[in-house]
Amino acid sequence: MWSEDVWDPAQYERFRDERSQPFFDLVGLVRPRPGMRVVDLGCGTGELTALLHGRLEARETIGIDASEAMLEQARPRSAGGLRFEPGDIAAWDGRDFDLVFSNAALHWVEDHDELFTRLRRALTAGGQLAVQVPANHEHPSQTVAVAVAREEPFRRAFRGWTRVSPVLAPHEYAGLLERIGFAEQHVRLQVYGHRLDSRDEVVEWLRGTTLTDYQQRLDPDLWDGFLARYRERLLPRLPDRRPFFFTFQRILIWGRL
Numbered sequence: 001m002w003s004e005d006v007w008d009p010a011q012y013e014r015f016r017d018e019r020s021q022p023f024f025d026l027v028g029l030v031r032p033r034p035g036m037r038v039v040d041l042g043c044g045t046g047e048l049t050a051l052l053h054g055r056l057e058a059r060e061t062i063g064i065d066a067s068e069a070m071l072e073q074a075r076p077r078s079a080g081g082l083r084f085e086p087g088d089i090a091a092w093d094g095r096d097f098d099l100v101f102s103n104a105a106l107h108w109v110e111d112h113d114e115l116f117t118r119l120r121r122a123l124t125a126g127g128q129l130a131v132q133v134p135a136n137h138e139h140p141s142q143t144v145a146v147a148v149a150r151e152e153p154f155r156r157a158f159r160g161w162t163r164v165s166p167v168l169a170p171h172e173y174a175g176l177l178e179r180i181g182f183a184e185q186h187v188r189l190q191v192y193g194h195r196l197d198s199r200d201e202v203v204e205w206l207r208g209t210t211l212t213d214y215q216q217r218l219d220p221d222l223w224d225g226f227l228a229r230y231r232e233r234l235l236p237r238l239p240d241r242r243p244f245f246f247t248f249q250r251i252l253i254w255g256r257l
């Protein structure tokens with residue numbers, strides 16, 4: 001579970017339109033069946049969970065999230081078989097789902113071999129897994145955060161912690177799905193290009209997601225210093241064009257037992 005809830009739904013939602021395209025691409029991979037029982041792991045504000053529930057005309061959809069701030073936004077959307085529950089994906093051990101769905105959340109959980117094996121156990125015969133994970137860890141927006149974390153005084157404050165992405169290569173997910181018994185699969189890397197007003201917006205984007213992992217480990221003063229240093233090192237590495245074209249790689253994973 002999160003030691004501190006640093007997810008800010010408003011900050012996350014700032015780039016809602018850009019973030020929703022991969023969700024729709026992922027939903028497009030799912031084969032709807034009548035009366036599905038669905039779980040959405042790391043459901044966030046629940047807005048997309050509600051869309052998923054409606055699109056699939058699911059019998060039951062449960063959105064799971066570890067952040068109370070996100071769940072507060074999600075709960076009012078509960079209706080007609082859709083509901084939200086607190087939970088930690090790293091320990092989640094549900095059963096009897098026709099679809100395990102997760103958009104932009106599993107990259108917060110370590111050991112994807114173990115994780116996908118556990119998620120497979122949650123599926124009924126013929127059940128489907130649909131996952132989208134960001135795979136942008138080689139972009140300067142990510143590598144600069146790692147580099148700043150290695151500088152003092154942050155290094156000392158992090159006590160040796162560094163943020164290592166647990167995301168595998170696309171071919172490794174394909175091999176994993178085959179190994180754990182998926183009869184059919186579709187795995188692809190997709191580059192999403194986002195036209196942001198300026199390169200400064202990249203910082204705002206990251207503040208809504210990746211940087212929360214750094215923020216929750218620093219006291220507020222040090223966090224302000226970290227953010228300032230991140231901005232100082234990152235911006236010169238990005239071309240000063242308006243609009244700024246932010247490339248974002250994501251892996252879409254679908255499998256059916």
Ligand SMILES: C[S@@+](CC[C@H](N)C(=O)[O-])C[C@H]1O[C@@H](n2cnc3c(N)ncnc32)[C@H](O)[C@@H]1O
Nearest residue numbers: 042043044065066067070088089103104105108
């Ligand atoms: C980037 S947001 C994605 C939200 C939503 N799926 C969407 O597409 O808009 C990631 C979500 O995963 C949740 N999350 C991260 N790690 C988690 C964990 N270990 N267990 C449960 N939820 C987690 C966060 O609280 C956050 O709401």
